[in-house]
Amino acid sequence: MLDEEMANAINIQLNAELYSGYLYLSMAAYFESTDLSGFANWMRVQAQEELSHAMKFYDYLVQRGARVTLTEIEAPPTEWDSTIAVFEHVYEHEQMVTGLINKLVDLAISISDHATNNFLQWYVAEQVEEEESASGVLQKVKLAGEDSSGLLMLDQELGTRVFHPPAQE
Ligand SMILES: [Fe+2]
Numbered sequence: 005m006l007d008e009e010m011a012n013a014i015n016i017q018l019n020a021e022l023y024s025g026y027l028y029l030s031m032a033a034y035f036e037s038t039d040l041s042g043f044a045n046w047m048r049v050q051a052q053e054e055l056s057h058a059m060k061f062y063d064y065l066v067q068r069g070a071r072v073t074l075t076e077i078e079a080p081p082t083e084w085d086s087t088i089a090v091f092e093h094v095y096e097h098e099q100m101v102t103g104l105i106n107k108l109v110d111l112a113i114s115i116s117d118h119a120t121n122n123f124l125q126w127y128v129a130e131q132v133e134e135e136e137s138a139s140g141v142l143q144k145v146k147l148a149g150e151d152s153s154g155l156l157m158l159d160q161e162l163g164t165r166v167f168h169p170p171a172q173e
């Protein structure tokens with residue numbers, strides 16, 4: 005049985021992961037509207053990843069006999085000033101999520117919940133990848149700058165991204 009405070013904190017994080025998915029889907033819609041379908045594809049895949057992060061929390065709560073409680077998801081922004089602004093937002097958002105995951109780990113450690121701490125380490129590693137991929141695309145977008153052929157090449161590259169569901173334990 006999971007500690008009640010821990011279960012509540014995981015339910016809040018489940019909502020945050022769904023919000024992340026919502027945010028990236030909104031960014032996908034923004035890119036569809038600017039005819040950058042490769043960027044839109046990258047964001048769609050990112051949204052799928054976030055849903056899989058949420059489901060991993062969902063499954064853990066069920067596994068530990070805790071109740072999954074779904075709450076209202078905040079509406080994401082719908083407009084950004086530029087492609088660079090979108091990826092600055094993604095990078096900042098992922099750094100914020102890393103902070104949330106670290107807080108969950110702090111809580112698990114403070115109540116000696118080693119099982120949850122162990123479970124959360126998957127997210128700790130995942131956030132390293134998330135920050136790396138967000139800052140990687142941000143750097144490339146900055147390099148392309150105002151050069152439309154550079155941006156179109158990047159659009160082609162991001163169009164090849166496919167979703168890989170996380171391995172089942
Ligand atoms: Fe996530």
Ligand SMILES: [Fe+2]
Pocket residue numbers: 024054098101134
């Ligand atoms: Fe993420």
